[in-house]
Amino acid sequence: MNNDNKNKEKIMIRKYRYGNPFPTGAVACEIAAEKKEQTAFRLNAEGEFTLALAPEDCVYGLGEAVRGINKRGWHYESCNEDDPIITEKRTALYGAHNFIVVAGKKGVFGAFFDCADRVLFDIGYTDPDELRVKAVADFDLYIVEGKSAVEVVREFRKLIGDSYIPPKWAFGFGQSRWGYRCEADIREVADGYAESDMPLDMIYLDIDYMDHYKDFTVNKERYPDLKALAADMKKRGIRLIPIIDAGVKVEKGYDIYEEGVEKGYFCKDAEGEPYVVGVWPGDSVFPDVLNPEARKWFGSKYRILLDEGIEGFWNDMNEPSIFYSKKRLAGVLEKVASARGRNMPLEEYHGILGAIGTLANNRADYAEFFHDTPNGTVSHLSVHNLFGCYMTRAAAEYFEEYQPDKRYLLFSRSSHIGMHRYGGIWTGDNASWWTHLLLNLKMLPSLNMCGFLYVGADIGGFGDNTSEDLLLRWTALGIFTPLMRNHSTLDTRMQECFRFKDKKTFRNLLGIRYALVPWLYSEFVKSATRGDMMFRPLAFDFPDDRRARTVEDQLMVGEGLMIAPVYEQNAAGRYVYLPEEMKMIRMRSATDYEETMLSAGDHYLEIPLTETVFFLRKGHALPLAEPAKCVDALDETKLRWIVSGNAAEYEMYVGNGESKSELKTALRKLKVPQEKK
Ligand code: MIG
Numbered sequence: 001m002n003n004d005n006k007n008k009e010k011i012m013i014r015k016y017r018y019g020n021p022f023p024t025g026a027v028a029c030e031i032a033a034e035k036k037e038q039t040a041f042r043l044n045a046e047g048e049f050t051l052a053l054a055p056e057d058c059v060y061g062l063g064e065a066v067r068g069i070n071k072r073g074w075h076y077e078s079c080n081e082d083d084p085i086i087t088e089k090r091t092a093l094y095g096a097h098n099f100i101v102v103a104g105k106k107g108v109f110g111a112f113f114d115c116a117d118r119v120l121f122d123i124g125y126t127d128p129d130e131l132r133v134k135a136v137a138d139f140d141l142y143i144v145e146g147k148s149a150v151e152v153v154r155e156f157r158k159l160i161g162d163s164y165i166p167p168k169w170a171f172g173f174g175q176s177r178w179g180y181r182c183e184a185d186i187r188e189v190a191d192g193y194a195e196s197d198m199p200l201d202m203i204y205l206d207i208d209y210m211d212h213y214k215d216f217t218v219n220k221e222r223y224p225d226l227k228a229l230a231a232d233m234k235k236r237g238i239r240l241i242p243i244i245d246a247g248v249k250v251e252k253g254y255d256i257y258e259e260g261v262e263k264g265y266f267c268k269d270a271e272g273e274p275y276v277v278g279v280w281p282g283d284s285v286f287p288d289v290l291n292p293e294a295r296k297w298f299g300s301k302y303r304i305l306l307d308e309g310i311e312g313f314w315n316d317m318n319e320p321s322i323f324y325s326k327k328r329l330a331g332v333l334e335k336v337a338s339a340r341g342r343n344m345p346l347e348e349y350h351g352i353l354g355a356i357g358t359l360a361n362n363r364a365d366y367a368e369f370f371h372d373t374p375n376g377t378v379s380h381l382s383v384h385n386l387f388g389c390y391m392t393r394a395a396a397e398y399f400e401e402y403q404p405d406k407r408y409l410l411f412s413r414s415s416h417i418g419m420h421r422y423g424g425i426w427t428g429d430n431a432s433w434w435t436h437l438l439l440n441l442k443m444l445p446s447l448n449m450c451g452f453l454y455v456g457a458d459i460g461g462f463g464d465n466t467s468e469d470l471l472l473r474w475t476a477l478g479i480f481t482p483l484m485r486n487h488s489t490l491d492t493r494m495q496e497c498f499r500f501k502d503k504k505t506f507r508n509l510l511g512i513r514y515a516l517v518p519w520l521y522s523e524f525v526k527s528a529t530r531g532d533m534m535f536r537p538l539a540f541d542f543p544d545d546r547r548a549r550t551v552e553d554q555l556m557v558g559e560g561l562m563i564a565p566v567y568e569q570n571a572a573g574r575y576v577y578l579p580e581e582m583k584m585i586r587m588r589s590a591t592d593y594e595e596t597m598l599s600a601g602d603h604y605l606e607i608p609l610t611e612t613v614f615f616l617r618k619g620h621a622l623p624l625a626e627p628a629k630c631v632d633a634l635d636e637t638k639l640r641w642i643v644s645g646n647a648a649e650y651e652m653y654v655g656n657g658e659s660k661s662e663l664k665t666a667l668r669k670l671k672v673p674q675e676k677k
Helices: 149-160 183-195 226-235 255-263 292-300 326-339 346-357 380-402 434-449 468-478 503-530 661-665
Strands: 013-018 049-052 058-061 074-077 099-104 107-114 119-123 130-135 139-145 173-175 202-205 239-245 277-279 282-285 312-316 369-373 376-379 409-412 424-426 484-486 555-557 561-563 573-578 582-587 593-598 601-606 612-617 620-625 639-644 649-653 667-671
Touching (some): 058 434, 139 149, 149 434, 183 202, 183 226, 255 282, 292 380, 312 380, 369 380, 434 555, 468 484, 468 503, 503 620, 593 639, 612 620, 620 649
Parallel strands (some): 239 312, 312 409, 409 424
Antiparallel strands (some): 058 099, 074 119, 107 139, 573 601, 620 639
């Protein structure tokens, strides 16, 4: 980055400092703050940064958030929150991603509010023609310039550093469920997929694999020999991916708890005692991941599972989520007890209900515990949004130290910009609703803007009962998301693909995914190394196309591909907008498909449940492998090509994708055959 003040034209990023912000670690390179303020924003009396929006201006970004690709018309707040009811009224989800791009009449620019605390974005909510942003604590503001939205994002990504790249096998399909009880259940899933001739690369272990929800332990009754099971599964091409929770069980004799207490590595209350909350293990404490020593210590514990043959993890409950704090619960229980045997006034009854209802994730509790950071002791409340990021960083830093060249699978529920260097994200507790299929699509480009490339939603929906058609349509979108995982919660309908009637279509859909893995992986690595977005709003690729700016249900993917999934129940197809002439590929399976050129404009396309339709811009080629039962079994030397117009070559990342160093020599320029007419 050029920050030479004598050379003003070349400066793409300017930094402004407001107060004395807590360092979030989001930015990967230091740049000097400007002395004189010079941004497009105005500061109003409420301390908000305001910007007039013209009708055609679009505002993109904010990573994991509800509502549109264009974020106009709503207000958002970065305040990492565990709440599984994801509806339009929400303003915050699990991540804090304070980067926006304003694109429109007066050009395009990006703004990153680098703040450990909350940032409020009112994007044409109070006043439809005005953007208002307010950080509740000191912060750095980075203004990013560029000729286009794509360029602005590229500059921003240089600022925040390279995105995490998982191993190649993580581009396979994964099956998960909260409710697999034991080894037999895991084997049933593996067998179910194998017997139905469906590929599978990962089975996820949810909290029940642990002994009483104790991090880094294994329940011996449920999993008598995890190491043997992991080895056996790996022989079949399947990796086991255990969950790690933020809360560490308070229990005498549990080494991790005792060690952490002895060394002072847990977050402490005002008296300096470990702060105790209730989460899955009951009484629990949080590792102080903002303390470098404690972070190192917690990260090193992942080794316990690495030694069992584990190569990937998902970090959960790391907002951190709190079911109740000991103190608040005690107060509520007292209130309840005092009501016993009395004729309770209704106000009191409602008061009790309210107190119970606000036990979980109460912000007042976040003010009750503290972190020992290199910048002094800070209240959790002021750095709340950083916890998940630093928990994931703990694991990644340990992996780097333990096996510097090996790539591990790692993703997290809670996050902050900066975490994109250490792991991916799954977008938390969605539900088996059609609206959440569309929401899955809408979040992809905003997450990519903020550096998060290894992303995906719970396919089929986590909460509530899925239906076969929803799962089919959702899987057809999931084919294109780097993290492709089917996950569901306790007591909902079983959701594994092989349990449904139309096994053939599920087999075909998964087959298409595996055929696309060489392409997906290549597009992913290119996006990661070049600072590009793998998923883009249409307007990013067609900035002069007014219609493209309004498209909220289609995306550009990688180089030259466009997707337009069906996201409504009983829809036999949908309208698709083509900004230019493109080739439509209509797939029944990875080997049975048609290619048709379609003119620019609107088309109504019939898309039955048994077909996947996508589009390829002219001048691009798409390699397809022969489907295989797992990623390691794919033969990337045997490729079939779909070519749209004149395409000369395709840049492909080859190799087994297990090491980091491999990437230096894995880029090939492959000659592409002539287009089939
Ligand atoms: O309080 O581990 O988002 O994926 O299955 C729920 C159980 C805790 C929330 C995660 C979900 C996971 C579940 N967890």
